[in-house]
Ligand SMILES: Nc1ncnc2c1ncn2[C@@H]1O[C@H](COP(=O)(O)OP(=O)(O)O)[C@@H](O)[C@H]1O
């Protein structure tokens with residue numbers, strides 16, 4: 374049997390993540406909202422089966438960059454993206470790309486839990502229905518159970534799957550949104566400050582979940598909490614005034630960063 378302690382296994386997994394292949398790459402990514410430029414030639418790679426945290430002071434462009442990764446910025450009229458973003462081998466801004474399909478591969482969880490005003494069950498089956506991932510009731514049942522298991526919510530809701538998702542607590546709603554994202558078998562999950570509307574206990578649960586999800590998914594999380602970045606991520610990227618300042622191993626980032634601006638930020642000198 375495996376002789377490694379749990380801590381040693383964790384450590385090995387973390388180290389492996391620092392050399393994991395790139396799942397997504399951003400090359401010279403710039404974003405404009407009308408005349409205003411929000412990102413300046415960002416070059417950032419996202420490693421497979423790794424949690425990458427995006428940190429930096431408010432307004433530095435974290436959400437803007439995150440939204441580039443599944444073309445969510447397309448929904449903002451004034452927004453223009455230049456540069457290149459690749460998922461596996463494919464350019465996601467290529468005209469041949471089906472954006473709906475892209476967003477199934479690169480799912481998203483938002484700041485405020487936003488379940489549909491439908492049952493817990495329907496919240497989870499919505500995506501699989503659209504994408505034709507299941508046909509029979511048994512198949513949908515299986516997706517619902519599997520997704521809610523993955524989101525750490527199954528035990529809490531298995532006896533009330535047909536009650537409204539909006540009747541759950543905030544933390545449960547956010548885990549339902551994670552289940553909804555997981556239900557279409559994404560490869561990448563983007564999270565934009567997913568805990569900012571949650572209390573500390575619900576936050577701890579979601580953080581634990583993120584930690585578990587990294588085994589099967591590539592995760593990019595925006596957080597304004599450096600403590601959270603340190604707890605959940607293996608790689609951290611620091612943004613400042615629309616520039617990527619530094620991307621590094623999370624432990625290194627918070628103990629011995631390469632860039633003075635990262636040092637200043639983690640010491641609380643700005644932001
Ligand atoms: N929809 C939008 N329209 C115009 N400007 C925007 C929009 N979204 C963000 N911005 C601007 O782009 C910059 C980066 O914003 P954002 O990516 O939301 O930062 P962060 O997530 O780091 O707080 C800010 O100056 C913000 O005001």
Ligand SMILES: [Mg+2]
Pocket residue numbers: 435436437595
């Ligand atoms: Mg933001």
